[in-house]
Amino acid sequence: xxxALLALLxxxxxxxxxxxxxxxxxxxxxxxxxxxxLALACSGCHSPAGGAMASLEGRTEDAIRHSLLxxxxxxxxxxxxxRMMRGYSEIDIDAISAYLAESxxx
Amino acid sequence: xxxxxxxxxxxxxxxxxxxxxxxxxxxxTAQTSVRxxxxxxxxxxxxxxxxxxxxxxxxxxxxxxxxxDYYACPFSNLVIGGLRDLSxxxxxYDGLRGLGIDVVQDRAEDIDPVAHSVTLGSGDVLAYDRLxxxxxxxxxxxxxxxxxxxxxxxxxxxxxxxxxxxxxxxxLSAMEDGGLVVMAVPPAPFRCPPGPYERASLxxxxxxxxxxxxxxxxxxxxxxxxxxxLFEEAWSAxxxxxxxxxxxxxxxxxxxxxxxxxxxxxxxEEVTAAVANVIPPQxxxxxxxxxxxxxxxxxxxxxxxxxxxALQPDIHVIGDATIAAPMPKSAFSANLQAKLCAAQVARxxxxxxxxxxLLTNTCYSYLSADAAVSITGIYSNEGGKLTSIAGAGGxxxxxxxxxxxxxxxxxxxxxxxxxTQQAFG
Ligand SMILES: Cc1cc2nc3c(=O)[nH]c(=O)nc-3n(C[C@H](O)[C@H](O)[C@H](O)COP(=O)(O)OP(=O)(O)OC[C@H]3O[C@@H](n4cnc5c(N)ncnc54)[C@H](O)[C@@H]3O)c2cc1C
Numbered sequence: 001x002x003x004a005l006l007a008l009l010x011x012x013x014x015x016x017x018x019x020x021x022x023x024x025x026x027x028x029x030x031x032x033x034x035x036x037x038l039a040l041a042c043s044g045c046h047s048p049a050g051g052a053m054a055s056l057e058g059r060t061e062d063a064i065r066h067s068l069l070x071x072x073x074x075x076x077x078x079x080x081x082x083r084m085m086r087g088y089s090e091i092d093i094d095a096i097s098a099y100l101a102e103s104x105x106x
Numbered sequence: 107x108x109x110x111x112x113x114x115x116x117x118x119x120x121x122x123x124x125x126x127x128x129x130x131x132x133x134x135t136a137q138t139s140v141r142x143x144x145x146x147x148x149x150x151x152x153x154x155x156x157x158x159x160x161x162x163x164x165x166x167x168x169x170x171x172x173x174x175d176y177y178a179c180p181f182s183n184l185v186i187g188g189l190r191d192l193s194x195x196x197x198x199y200d201g202l203r204g205l206g207i208d209v210v211q212d213r214a215e216d217i218d219p220v221a222h223s224v225t226l227g228s229g230d231v232l233a234y235d236r237l238x239x240x241x242x243x244x245x246x247x248x249x250x251x252x253x254x255x256x257x258x259x260x261x262x263x264x265x266x267x268x269x270x271x272x273x274x275x276x277x278l279s280a281m282e283d284g285g286l287v288v289m290a291v292p293p294a295p296f297r298c299p300p301g302p303y304e305r306a307s308l309x310x311x312x313x314x315x316x317x318x319x320x321x322x323x324x325x326x327x328x329x330x331x332x333x334x335x336l337f338e339e340a341w342s343a344x345x346x347x348x349x350x351x352x353x354x355x356x357x358x359x360x361x362x363x364x365x366x367x368x369x370x371x372x373x374x375e376e377v378t379a380a381v382a383n384v385i386p387p388q389x390x391x392x393x394x395x396x397x398x399x400x401x402x403x404x405x406x407x408x409x410x411x412x413x414x415x416a417l418q419p420d421i422h423v424i425g426d427a428t429i430a431a432p433m434p435k436s437a438f439s440a441n442l443q444a445k446l447c448a449a450q451v452a453r454x455x456x457x458x459x460x461x462x463x464l465l466t467n468t469c470y471s472y473l474s475a476d477a478a479v480s481i482t483g484i485y486s487n488e489g490g491k492l493t494s495i496a497g498a499g500g501x502x503x504x505x506x507x508x509x510x511x512x513x514x515x516x517x518x519x520x521x522x523x524x525x526t527q528q529a530f531g
Contacts, residue, residue, distance in 0.1 A: 032161065032449045037463035040445040044438055044525055045468070051520030052513065078503040078510065080468050080482050080517065087484030087498030088464065 031103075035095040038088075042100065061101035068093045140165045140455050143224055143234040145214045145393060147171030147199060149178075150240030150425030150440035152529040155207045157448035158238070162455065168232060169202060170224065172213040176530070177268035179298065180437050181522055186264060186275050187308030188316075189475050195267055201531020214241075217397035219418040236451055238413075239399065239406075240425040240440065241391025242266075243297050246404070249387040250290070251362035260365040261382040264305075265297060277381045278312060284319040285380025288370055290360035292387040293327040295405070297426050297435045300332035300481065302385055304471035307337065309383075310345040311474050320380075324351040325372060327359035332434075333471060333481055335504055340473040343506050360384065390427035397421060405429045410487035411460045413447040422447050432494045433485050439467045441525055446487075462488045464495070470518035477511035478518045 045053040056064065071077060072085035072093065085093070142165050144155045155169040176197045184190035199209045210232075216225040217237070224232045245263065247254045253261070264274040278287070287309060291302045306324055313320045330353075331337075341349045352358035362371040363384060370377050370384070389395075389404030399406045399415040406423040407416035410430065415421045424447050425440035433439050442465055450460045465485045472478045479502040484495040502514060 032452055032458075034461050034463050037446055037449050037461065040449065041442055041464070041466045043445075044441050044528065045517075045521050047524040047527060049523070049527075051523065052516035053520045053524070080480055080514075083482045083498065083500050084466055084468070084484060085498075087466075087495035092464070 035099045038092060038096050039099050039103070042096070048104075056100050057104050059101060059104065061097050064100050065093060065097035068097060140235040141233060142167045142236050142238070142451070143232060144169045144238045144240065145217075145224065146240040146242060146391065146425075147173075147176060147202075147209070148240060148242050148425065148440070149437040149525070149529050150242075150444045151238070152176070152197075152199070152202060153441045153444035154238045154240060154424060154448055155202055155209075156205060156529070156531070157445050158451060159205050159207050161448050161452035165455075166208070167206075168208040168210055169199070170210050170212060170214050170226065170232075171199065172211065172227070174198065174211060175268075177266075177271065178437070178522075178526060179265070179267045179301075180525075182264070182267040182271045183301065183305040183308045184472060185271050186278065186305060187312045188275065188279070189308065189311075192268075192272055192275075195271070197526055197530040199530070204531070214393050215396075217393065217421075219398055219421060222420060234420070236420050236422065236455070237397075238422045238424060238444075238447060238451070239391075239394060239397060239427060240423070240444065241393045242426045243388040243390065243435075244392045246387040246389055249292075250360055250384065252365065253363050253384055253386055257363060257365045258384070261363060261368075261370075261379075261384045263385055264383060265301075265385050265388070274381070274383055278309065281317065281320065281380050283317040285317070286378070287313070287320060287322045287381045287383070288377055288379035289322065289324045289383045289385065290363075290370060291324060291326040291328060291331075291385055293354075293359070295431065295435065296385070296388050298469070299434050300337075300469055300471045302326075303331060303333065303337045304473075305383070306349055306351075307340060307345070307471070307473045310341065310348045314345055314348060321347075322349045323377065323379075324349065325358045325360050325370060325377065326351055326353045329354045332469075333479055333501060336479040336501055337471075337473070339504055339506055340477070340479075344474055344477075390423075394423065394427050399423055400427075401429075403429065409460075409490040410492045411462050411490050412450040412454065413443055422451065430492055432483060433465065433467055433492050434469065434483075436467055436469050437525060438469060438521075439465075441528060442466065462486065465492070468521070470514060470521060472515065472518065473511065476515050477508065478515040479511060480514050480517075 046056050048055050048057045071081045142158050144151045159167045178195045185192050212226040214224050262270045262274040264270040357373050360370050368379050390400045394400040406427050408428050413422045413424050424443040426435040468482045470478045470480045483499040485492045
């Protein structure tokens with residue numbers, strides 16, 4: 001990182017940390033947006049080691065979205081994933097699916 | 107964008123190769139060298155230290171924890187029920203050290219929120235730019251008359267895992283067949299709302315197999331309890347006549363104990379126990395009071411987006427110590443709160459505004475060696491307040507389906523492996 005940018009960040013942080021960020025730093029943490037924080041919930045159970053909670057490694061965006069939407073749409077479903085997906089919008093599910101497929105890509 | 111390698115995709119594909127799945131890639135690139143201190147190396151603190159270091163790789167991350175070994179509470183009820191070895195509950199901090207986190211084996215004795223400093227047991231003073239507190243719970247000694255630290259060596263609480271877990275286990279093993287086991291449950295809020303009832307199930311499972319003339323009596327300060335229909339169904343199916351629970355409508359809150367006589371007293375009766383498991387009222391870990399982040403309830407009010415203290419600047423509080431209802435005090439919650447807190451701290455120190463999201467919690471409870479049930483919640487932290495998303499979450503189905511309950515037991519085991527890996531490596 002350039003020294004100028006570092007200075008900018010330090011300035012931004014030492015004055016009003018809650019203030020809207022300058023554009024440059026808005027791109028600093030591209031993946032720590034809402035989509036990334038939504039996906040942080042998944043990794044508490046799903047790890048590359050798999051087990052009774054499947055590994056998501058190597059799954060395509062379409063495959064993940066299809067599973068999540070199936071859980072969401074199945075009103076009779078009783079598993080944890082069914083109960084959980086009812087709380088997420090289709091927009092969130094699209095974003096999570098894209099994010100997981102991308103970050104778990106080999 | 108000076109000095110950065112371009113788009114999000116480039117960053118992710120470039121950096122994720124070595125990273126584990128799902129948002130734990132080293133995605134943040136802010137190189138601000140901030141001093142971050144985490145107090146408490148449990149599920150919340152260990153996870154927070156790891157993710158702070160990942161999201162802000164140039165920052166100095168220090169984890170303060172007095173114990174060399176951490177004993178996990180989740181699955182400790184299996185140890186008490188004789189189904190698991192205590193050594194399977196033990197985790198260390200070498201994994202965190204390997205990531206460049208400075209693990210200081212000491213107690214935080216005091217915190218000065220104005221000076222931004224932490225005083226250690228050794229007398230050393232460490233300065234922070236931001237502090238994350240995850241001290242878990244402390245026991246409110248003498249909230250039950252006579253229940254102090256000495257009493258806990260005779261009537262274990264086993265609500266912090268380790269020596270207490272082993273003590274209760276050994277007392278149950280040594281008890282004669284026919285002995286009465288008594289469990290006292292405090293009023294909410296307390297760590298792990300379904301925990302007492304999972305423990306009751308697994309103690310009953312042990313008694314049924316090894317001490318069939320013994321009984322378990324639960325003296326409960328709560329009227330209703332977590333996963334109640336599922337536990338009650340399981341108790342009558344698996345352990346008929348073995349567990350008796352007296353709820354608060356029967357004025358069954360334990361108000362005093364006499365360890366010398368092994369007596370527990372409610373307002374109306376005295377019960378003599380062969381083994382007494384007293385789960386006492388709790389509060390946020392004592393260091394939270396010292397830091398001035400706990401309010402009159404004994405727990406810590408927070409902004410639920412950043413987990414920033416509502417009472418002190420630049421201090422974040424996560425895990426059991428927080429007031430996060432409807433999110434329960436669980437290891438699952440502490441882990442996710444830690445990750446979200448780390449993400450929002452990374453945004454804040456980089457000058458980005460905090461951003462609300464959705465949170466989840468799932469707690470599994472064992473009913474027997476190979477059957478478990480779960481409760482799930484989905485929460486929004488919009489506006490800094492946690493609220494349950496209506497129409498989502500809830501309990502496993504009733505009906506004692508062995509396939510469903512067997513699957514949930516296997517999921518619980520996978521969850522334990524993943525969550526401990528995320529915290530301790
Ligand atoms: C019997 C039982 C069963 C449970 N089962 C489950 C389950 O199945 N699933 C689930 O999700 N949760 C479960 N839980 C709950 C879970 O254990 C807690 O919610 C979780 O440990 C909270 O994490 P924490 O970081 O807030 O606190 P802790 O994990 O307790 O960590 C706190 C740490 O802070 C340290 N500390 C305290 N004060 C200081 C200080 N002054 N200086 C430095 N360090 C300090 C302590 O030594 C400790 O290591 C269970 C709990 C119990 C009791």
